[in-house]
Amino acid sequence: MKITFKGFTEHALFALNIFIIFLLIFGKQISVPLWLQSFGRMHPMLLHFPIVLLLLAMLLEIFRYNKSYATLTLYHKFTSGLLLSGIFLATVTVIMGLLLSQEDGYSGSTLQWHKWTGVSLVFISSFIYWIREKSWYNSPLSKMFAVLTIISLLLTGHYGAILTHGENFVLAPVTPAPEKVSIEKAMIYQDVILPIFTAKCASCHNMEKAKGSLNLTDAASMLKGGKNGKLFVPGNPQISLLLQRLHLPVEDEKRMPPKGKPELTATEIAVLTLWIKGNAQLDKKVIDLPQQDSLRILASTTLGPSPSMVQQYDFAAASEATVKKLNNDYRVISILDKGSPALSVNIYNKTIYKPEALKELTEIKRQIVSLNLNGLPVQDEDLKTISTFENLRKLNLNFTAIKGDGLKHLLPLKQLNTLSLSGTAVNFNTVKQLLAMKNLKELSLWRTDIKENEIGQLKQLAKGIRIITGFKDDGKSPIKLNQPHLSTTVSIFKNRIPLQIKHPINGVEIRYTTDGTEPDSLKSPLYDKEIEIKESITLKTKAYKTGWYGSDVLTFNFYQSRYSPDSIAFIVAPSEKYKGDGPKTLTDLQLGSFDIQNGKWIGYNENMALMLFFKEQLPLKSISINMMKKIQTHILPPQELEVWGGTNEKNMRLLQRVKNPMPQKDEADAFIKMEVKFKSQPISCIKIVGKNFKKLPEWHAGKGQPAWIFMDEILLN
Structure with missing residues (x-):
């Protein structure tokens, strides 16, 4: 008997339906082998094909009995x-999904709804296929089953989208953003940390789909951690798994969020780091942090203002045309807050200022x-004009030409709460009258x-007014100098x-060293004239002054690179993600930071190899390469570095080989200058080969994976 392709597919479809029933009954009692897990993970890749095919087929089925198509054999x-x-494809996709659901991290009601709507879709559409040629099958039945199939298809896709992207994925762009919690009421975890987890992590780490057995939708589940252990170590962000995963290269399979998310x-990332560094407290308010605390400052950018800080004004906004007309190159007028009628005015350029x-x-x-008039030649007479600005709250007259006689014009300003008169010729008597202003809260007089x-007398008379006079160096209250x-x-x-x-404070002594030792007083x-740097050095400098504490040491490395190659060619291409600005990155005289995403680094996840070419022969005797060591991010110096040289590509010999031991677990992040020295000789062609560590050690979170090599500058001398 001849078996057609259609007949074979029908038999296979029947067998696969039976297999689905088997998995539904015995799924919890079987163990899926590793090779079959890979088959299950193809579920997201295949599911789009049956969606399109079934949708088209059901639309055609609805019109099957239409007079125009009822007799068309090709249509049927x-x-x-x-x-x-x-x-058939939907059946295979459902089997993949059932196998995938056996892995850790998939549970909850959404998964059950997705599973059973998907299974129902297969069973309903299979039933339609097997009865649609029966004599009793008619137009109403075809339309009913087609609509039922489409509904099952939409529900299956809906629950699948929730599993993949999280709740409200489709309507999120048009859903009004929730009202921001005011900084007065905000809790650090609930209102700052949790929203980050919800927006960037919860689509894969929730109650329904806890990848790696990690759920980040509530505090208790977060503290529990996942199958790889605790998410963080309170007080120690450097060894916290969360931050290690966030800083892995994009190509790394363990990086979070994964590529595409x-x-x-x-x-x-800075907020999470600071929170962990501060012992990851759950029940602390944002305002409990010091006012200048970095976490509080960053958190305040995502929170609403304190109700007590929201200014209410009883005047209407100025017309947009008027504000635009008054703005020019030396006078900037801007709205104080979004939606507010209040305006802020800054006037610049003392050379062209006029009343x-x-x-x-x-x-x-x-x-x-x-109103900010800092540094302008404003006269006392000009204060008459300012006195008409009836709603003025803040006035900056620092370093203006006023002498104080016109300060009486400011007394009618009932809303004025901040006045700056530093660097002016005002005196005790002219300032004393300002203390009668009921709303004045801050007065600068240094x-x-x-x-x-x-x-002292003004401070005694000023009830509720903060008088700022600056720092006076009397030698009795020493403070630390800032760095040179x-x-x-x-x-x-x-x-x-x-x-x-240089140092901004007069009378400071600056001491320095160039041998790497700490400078003393x-x-x-003693620095007293310009220094000329002629070789690679580590400069350390420190400021001293009698009556002050010495500054912190400023350390700065200078590197000499006497030669630059005429061209560079990569024998092995760097990672597509970390290719910087191509070969130019290695000779642009700029050193990269620890931010591997800033385009300043060349990165390899395998052996590196490149060629340097010179038009003329050069008497080289050393090559230094700036490398990064960032152990938790899988970035290590090469295990072995070889430098080959010669007068051309075909006439090269090994100049030197340098080997590095595997770094230890607790070594700090660092930039490493790998220097290779050799006997001076004429060279016009250099080949550099770096061999990466093929397997990270057992103590590393990425054990068994290859290490990365990152470099950003080649120095030739």
Whole structure:
């Protein structure tokens, strides 16, 4: 008996339906072998084909008995073939899904709904195929079963989307964002950390689909961790699994989120790092953190303002046309907050300032709540104009030309709460009258002609007003100096580089060393003139002054690279993700940071090999390569580095070979200069070969995987 392809597919379809029933009954009692797990994981890849085929077939089935198509043999054969193909692929997809659901991390009601709607889809569509040629099958039945199949198809896809992308994936773009919690009420975990997990992690780590047995939808499940252990070590972000996975290269299969999923922003990663560093507390409020705490500052950018901080104004907004007309190159007018009628005005450029710049603002005098005139030649007479800005809250007159006689014009400003008069010629008597202003809360008076005893009197008279007078160096309350400043940020040079070391505070002594030792206040060289750097050195410098604590040491490395190749060719291409700016990355005189995503690094997940070509023969005797060591991110220096050289590609010999031991678990992240020295000789062609560690050690989270090599600059001398 001849078996047709159609007949074989029908028999296979019947057998696969029986196999589905077997898996439904005995699925929990069987163990899926590893090779079959790979088959199950193809479920997401295949499922789109039966969706399209079944949808088209059911649409054709609805119109099957239409007079225009009832007698068309081709129509019926095409519909039958399309339906059989769709059902067969749907059956295979369901079997893949049932096998995939046996793995860890899949559970919950959504999975059950997805499973049973998918199975129902196969059974219903198979039943339709086997009865559709019966004599009693008619138009109403075809339409009813077609609609039922389409509904099953949509429900299966809906629950599958929830498993893959999380709740509300489809409607999320048009769903109104929830009202932001005010910073006064916000809890660090509930309102700052959990939203990050929900947005970037919960689609794979929830109650329905807990990949790696990790659920990040609530605090208790998060603290429990997953099959790889605890998610983090409170107080120690460096060894926390969460941050290790976040910083892995994109190609690494253990990186989180995986490739194709929404990435965490640098701010979100910083928030998680700071939270873990602060012992990952669950019941602490954001406002319980110090005001200048980094986590509080970052968290405040995602939270709503405190109700007490939201300013309510009783005046209407100025017209957009008016604001636009008054804005120019030296006067910037901006809205204080989104939706607010309040305006902030900043006026610049003292060389072209005229009183008219203030008088022209009378059109928006009711809307101005902040005015900055810092450093302008504003006179006392100009304060008459400012006195008409009835809703002014903040006024900056620092380093203006006022002498104080015009301060009386500010007394009618009932809303003024912050006034800055530093660096002006005001005196005790002219300032004293300001203390009668009921809403004044802050008054800046440093570097004025007011004497110290008069400042004391003002502070006694000023009830509820904070008077800022700056720091006075009397030697009795020493504070630490800030670090010296260097005149350059260039760390790589060719022949020489001039260097100046400065400090913003007068009378500071700057000591330095160039041999890597710590500078002291007595024996180390005193900086008194420009230094000329002619070789690779590690500069350390520190500031000292009597009555002050010495500054922290500033360390800066200078690297000499006397030669640059005329061209570079990669023998082995770097990773597509970490190819930087191509060969130019290796000679652009810029050193990369620990951010591997910034395009400043060349990365390999295998052996590296490249060629350097020179038009003329050079007397080289050393090559240094800047490498990264970031152990938890799988980035290690090469196990072995070879440098070959010669006068051409065919005439090369091994100049030197350097070997590195496997780094230890607790070694800190670092930049490593791998220097290879050899006897000086004429060279016009160099080959550099780096061999990566093929297997990370047992103590590493990525044990057994190959290490990465990252390099960003080649120095030739």
